[in-house]
Amino acid sequence: MSSTFILTNFGLRYVGELLKTDALARSQVEADTRLLLDLYTGLTAPDRDDDLHRDLIARGLIERVSETMSRDDIDLRYHRNPLEHVERIIVEFTTCCNFNCAHCYNATVPRVIERDVAALTAAADTLLAIGLRRFDFIGGEVSKYGTGWLDLARHIRSRSADSIIALYTNGWWLEQQNFWAAGHTYADVPAYLVDLKAHGVSHITFSLDGPGSEHDQSRHQPGLYDRILNGLAQVRAAGLQPRVSLLARSLEPYSPRFIAWLAEIADRVYDFPPETARSERALRLFEDRTNSFSHFIDIGNGAACGENGFRLADIPDDRLYCRGFYRPAPSLTIKASGEVATCRITNAGEGYGNLHEQPLIDILNHLQEAFVFRLHAERRLADYRRFVDPEIFGNAIGHLCTYRAILTLLARRMHEEQIDPDDGAAIRRLNLEVARLTGHATGQAHGQNHSTG
Ligand SMILES: C[S@@+](CC[C@H](N)C(=O)[O-])C[C@H]1O[C@@H](n2cnc3c(N)ncnc32)[C@H](O)[C@@H]1O
Numbered sequence: 089m090s091s092t093f094i095l096t097n098f099g100l101r102y103v104g105e106l107l108k109t110d111a112l113a114r115s116q117v118e119a120d121t122r123l124l125l126d127l128y129t130g131l132t133a134p135d136r137d138d139d140l141h142r143d144l145i146a147r148g149l150i151e152r153v154s155e156t157m158s159r160d161d162i163d164l165r166y167h168r169n170p171l172e173h174v175e176r177i178i179v180e181f182t183t184c185c186n187f188n189c190a191h192c193y194n195a196t197v198p199r200v201i202e203r204d205v206a207a208l209t210a211a212a213d214t215l216l217a218i219g220l221r222r223f224d225f226i227g228g229e230v231s232k233y234g235t236g237w238l239d240l241a242r243h244i245r246s247r248s249a250d251s252i253i254a255l256y257t258n259g260w261w262l263e264q265q266n267f268w269a270a271g272h273t274y275a276d277v278p279a280y281l282v283d284l285k286a287h288g289v290s291h292i293t294f295s296l297d298g299p300g301s302e303h304d305q306s307r308h309q310p311g312l313y314d315r316i317l318n319g320l321a322q323v324r325a326a327g328l329q330p331r332v333s334l335l336a337r338s339l340e341p342y343s344p345r346f347i348a349w350l351a352e353i354a355d356r357v358y359d360f361p362p363e364t365a366r367s368e369r370a371l372r373l374f375e376d377r378t379n380s381f382s383h384f385i386d387i388g389n390g391a392a393c394g395e396n397g398f399r400l401a402d403i404p405d406d407r408l409y410c411r412g413f414y415r416p417a418p419s420l421t422i423k424a425s426g427e428v429a430t431c432r433i434t435n436a437g438e439g440y441g442n443l444h445e446q447p448l449i450d451i452l453n454h455l456q457e458a459f460v461f462r463l464h465a466e467r468r469l470a471d472y473r474r475f476v477d478p479e480i481f482g483n484a485i486g487h488l489c490t491y492r493a494i495l496t497l498l499a500r501r502m503h504e505e506q507i508d509p510d511d512g513a514a515i516r517r518l519n520l521e522v523a524r525l526t527g528h529a530t531g532q533a534h535g536q537n538h539s540t541g
Contacts, residue, residue: 091152093133093141094162095124096453098218099149101171103128105219120144132162148449170455173417177220178432179208180424181237182228187258188389190306191297191335193433194228195389196527200424204444205236209243211422211448216244222252224293226432228424231257235271238287245288252378254291255284256333258307262315262322277319281326291378292323293331298338299349306337320356330357332373333380350374386486387433387493391527394486401483403491405470410492413437413464414455428452430460434525436493439500459503460496472499475509477519481528490526497522 095103103124106112112121119140123133127150135152144150153162182201183194202208212223223244230237241253261267265276274280284292294316297306303313323330332353339346350370354360360369373379386394411417412430421429421437426444428451431437439460441451455461463469472495485491501507501518508514523529
């Protein structure tokens with residue numbers, strides 16, 4: 089069958105980014121760019137097997153499709169480019185952690201540390217080429233167990249002066265002396281901050297789970313809240329941007345206590361003229377997208393906390409799918425295992441491919457073929473509701489994402505293992521496997537899990 093060329097997912101985003109720069113105005117347009125622009129503006133290019141086309145295929149920018157693919161189908165494919173809205177890359181790097189926070193979604197996933205920094209470095213180059221300028225190192229606790237992460241940060245900085253490179257941290261290192269952090273020993277906190285900056289880190293994002301003792305209880309660390317509030321100022325003094333990742337389980341959003349809490353933090357993060365109203369200071373924190381605000385998701389260590397939430401039977405089918413699986417926005421995650429994922433809770437967002445087995449460009453160019461992509465895009469999640477075992481997961485959840493994660497993990501396993509829907513024993517086994525990841529397995533829910541996480 090004869091074929092024609094179109095832009096790949098990667099190629100489409102690549103050209104889109106090129107058009108935002110003045111690169112085309114500055115230089116003579118080379119033959120490869122000319123072809124890419126033709127494809128971008130809607131032309132297809134007849135199949136040719138010459139150096140130019142071979143080079144663009146090898147760079148992952150163009151692909152062959154059947155000549156019978158209609159113009160409308162090509163347009164639709166371009167309009168639905170899954171990479172279109174990705175703005176931020178989450179690099180998990182490790183799932184190992186020195187804390188076991190009361191709510192942690194990651195508490196019950198296997199512990200891994202990324203050892204293949206070269207694969208991540210190549211992936212970072214791919215992402216930089218399509219205009220990604222925000223890299224959040226999240227973990228686990230990357231600052232402690234992410235040996236090699238600073239080499240990756242330095243590489244990103246060497247390629248891109250304007251990238252945001254953020255370290256998410258629980259702040260265990262504040263007020264420490266002679267401490268070991270990701271393969272290096274530091275005399276004190278100022279020395280640590282100098283090294284982070286030297287490696288190109290721009291932002292340090294501390295997690296806070298509520299004001300004062302609420303945070304300390306959630307983290308099982310007396311005095312940590314105050315250390316972090318002081319730490320925000322120390323980070324600023326070192327020439328880095330302090331930021332926060334907030335999870336307020338007990339505070340009513342927009343309540344006076346909530347606003348007061350945001351304002352208290354904002355005072356440490358930014359400079360305000362003294363007369364600035366409390367609400368304005370709170371708003372500044374809220375509007376700055378380099379801070380993070382999360383709703384509590386009852387998964388992992390929090391798996392037993394959803395009993396007073398939604399009854400599973402009452403959730404309509406059309407609320408189940410998540411567009412993040414087929415139009416990831418704003419972030420795409422690279423898990424500590426090398427898996428490319430659209431969601432970072434437990435391992436639910438995986439299923440697109442692994443950087444240890446193939447280059448990122450190949451994974452990005454075949455997102456549409458992944459089972460999990462189609463599961464959500466084609467709204468097939470509801471087909472799996474009947475397989476979720478209420479004896480294991482109960483009849484209610486606190487957050488829709490919990491149910492989405494359970495269904496996605498179960499569906500993917502059933503698909504990969506080609507499980508017969510009538511094989512009750514196999515389905516029970518898969519339910520238990522999923523429950524081990526989500527924290528719903530016996531003994532893990534109700535806060536009985538003491539693994540680090
Ligand atoms: C998994 S932690 C890892 C980073 C680092 N160890 C820390 O504590 O900041 C990343 C962020 O996810 C948030 N988080 C963890 N579990 C969550 C859950 N079940 N629901 C909502 N946010 C959660 C944390 O509060 C934290 O800000």
